[in-house]
Amino acid sequence: MHQQTSKTALPTDAPSEFYQRDRSIQPPALTPDYKTSIARSPRHALLSIQNSLSEITGPVFGHNEIGEIDNDLIRNYAKTGDPIGERIIVHGRVLDEDGRPVPHTLVEFWQANAGGRYRHKKDAYLAPIDPNFGGCGRCLTDENGHYSFRTIKPGPYPWRNFVNSWRPAHIHFSLFGLSFAQRLITQMYFEGDPLIKICPIVKTIPDQAAIDRLIAPLDLNASVPLDTLAYRFDIVLRGRRSTLFENRLEGN
Numbered sequence: 051m052h053q054q055t056s057k058t059a060l061p062t063d064a065p066s067e068f069y070q071r072d073r074s075i076q077p078p079a080l081t082p083d084y085k086t087s088i089a090r091s092p093r094h095a096l097l098s099i100q101n102s103l104s105e106i107t108g109p110v111f112g113h114n115e116i117g118e119i120d121n122d123l124i125r126n127y128a129k130t131g132d133p134i135g136e137r138i139i140v141h142g143r144v145l146d147e148d149g150r151p152v153p154h155t156l157v158e159f160w161q162a163n164a165g166g167r168y169r170h171k172k173d174a175y176l177a178p179i180d181p182n183f184g185g186c187g188r189c190l191t192d193e194n195g196h197y198s199f200r201t202i203k204p205g206p207y208p209w210r211n212f213v214n215s216w217r218p219a220h221i222h223f224s225l226f227g228l229s230f231a232q233r234l235i236t237q238m239y240f241e242g243d244p245l246i247k248i249c250p251i252v253k254t255i256p257d258q259a260a261i262d263r264l265i266a267p268l269d270l271n272a273s274v275p276l277d278t279l280a281y282r283f284d285i286v287l288r289g290r291r292s293t294l295f296e297n298r299l300e301g302n
Contacts, residue, residue: 109156
């Protein structure tokens with residue numbers, strides 16, 4: 051399967067290079083209001099390197115690598131009952147920079163619980179751990195690029211950026227795409243959250259349209275009556291309409 055049309059003549063059966071990244075919409079590496087960017091942002095001009103074969107080809111994942119309830123965060127860690135919190139479905143499509151679906155690719159997701167705490171030894175937030183919620187899962191997109199999973203809506207939590215900084219409720223995503231050059235790590239926010247517009251990490255993105263693409267709208271058509279609300283989050287790998295996140299770019 052060809053990923054893009056290359057400007058360089060290649061054999062017809064060879065994978066082609068991806069379009070050059072449009073840096074006019076990318077978050078700058080140095081954004082002092084997001085304090086950790088100061089220590090890790092580059093101080094020299096970035097290099098432009100031609101895509102290698104290993105970057106324009108990538109890992110292939112099979113259904114045998116996905117467990118039956120890997121995409122059900124309500125059930126996949128439960129020990130004594132359902133986890134506490136608002137039950138939601140997250141669904142959408144994964145597309146490439148030309149709007150074509152990306153089929154059979156791995157989508158991984160992880161998040162805090164309803165109180166805003168991660169199940170991680172370094173998370174010392176005072177919210178309690180939910181014994182029935184692990185907070186991570188994965189799935190494969192179908193032949194049309196669709197994915198979905200069920201979970202608990204995460205809570206916001208404080209972090210040490212300014213004296214009283216809070217992260218909006220969010221879910222982390224890792225996607226591999228069709229190649230390593232399409233690898234994307236991003237976050238999804240929820241429509242109507244007042245913390246989004248004041249978050250220093252969100253504000254690293256200079257393009258409001260790109261910020262809007264990180265916010266999942268409520269989708270009542272996909273909800274389960276008397277059970278579960280739904281949010282739709284479409285993800286675009288690379289290109290001007292790509293899904294971004296802060297200033298730690300992976301393949302995007």
